[in-house]
Amino acid sequence: MMCRVLVVDLDGTLTLSRNTYELSAEALLALRRARDAGLRVVLATANGLDFALAIARYLGIRDVIAENGCLVYLDGETHELCSGDMSRVDGAVLATGAVAPSPQNKCRRFDLAYVPLAADALERVRSAVPPGYVVESSGYAIHVRPAVVDKGVAVAWLCERLGVPCFQVASVGDSDVDVGMLRRTWGFAVGNATPAAKEAARVVVERPSGLGFREAVDIILSGGACTP
Known part of the structure; x- marks a missing residue:
């Protein structure tokens, strides 16, 4: 087995599907197998850090990338990869009337999340946000954050700190x-991933969400990933 680190998304990847928050039992068992095999597992999520740390604790994961890369919790310390005041951007987004703020925004610092209220919410938010920020959908919420950081940037930072090549x-x-993280690493997209995620990944597995994660772990533990 060539892989040393496994970075895994939460919503839509460890869950039963892309439209539920219920965790997949198969995914949890695969996660344990990965840890038992010696892989350092990192949770990489769009969620806020407080929420992500709570989930990670029950998953047996120590290290967390939160807010789509803006915050990294590594070896007990929090590192900010984003900067700036998001209040002006938040005001511009809410003024569209196309979204409602996520309850997590009270605890979020740089990546703000919004619940769409209109069919064209994503386009309206993109039109309202000034240059220097990125607007993306996770399938669960619309996210707005500084454009300089994504999960891929956070993974690259993590690789440097851990002394592990990203391959x-x-x-x-x-x-x-x-x-970003799928492109930066030996990326796996689950079978029901978005077209952009599938295009960025090196491997697209057949099964969806949590079952797809289990399939990816099977490939990784069999030595079918991170090879020269």
Whole structure:
């Protein structure tokens, strides 16, 4: 087995599907197998850090990439990869009337999340946000953050801090917000991933969401990833 680190998305990847928050039992068992095999597992999520750390604790994961790469919790310390005041951007987004703020925004710092209220919410938010920010959908919410950072940038930062080449890192994701990390690593897209995620991944597995994650772990543990 060549992979040393496994970075995994949460919503849509460890869940039963892309429209539920219920975790997949098969995915949880695969996660345990990956840890038992010696892989350092990192949770990479669009969720806020407080929420992500709570989930990670029950998943047996120590390291977390939160807010789509803006925050990294590594070895007990929090590192900010984004900067700036998001209040002006938040005001512009809410003024569209096309979205409602996520309850998590009270605890989020740089990547703000919104619940769409209109069919064209994504386009209206993109029109309202000034240059220097990216607007993406995770399938669960619309996210707005500084454009300099994504999950891929956070993974690259993590690789440097851990002294692990990124080609020895596998990642699994399902949505547009996972594109950066899928490109940066030996990326796996689950079978029901978005077209952008599938295009960015090195491997697209057949099964959806949590079952797809289990399939990806099977390939990784059999030595079929992170190879020269």
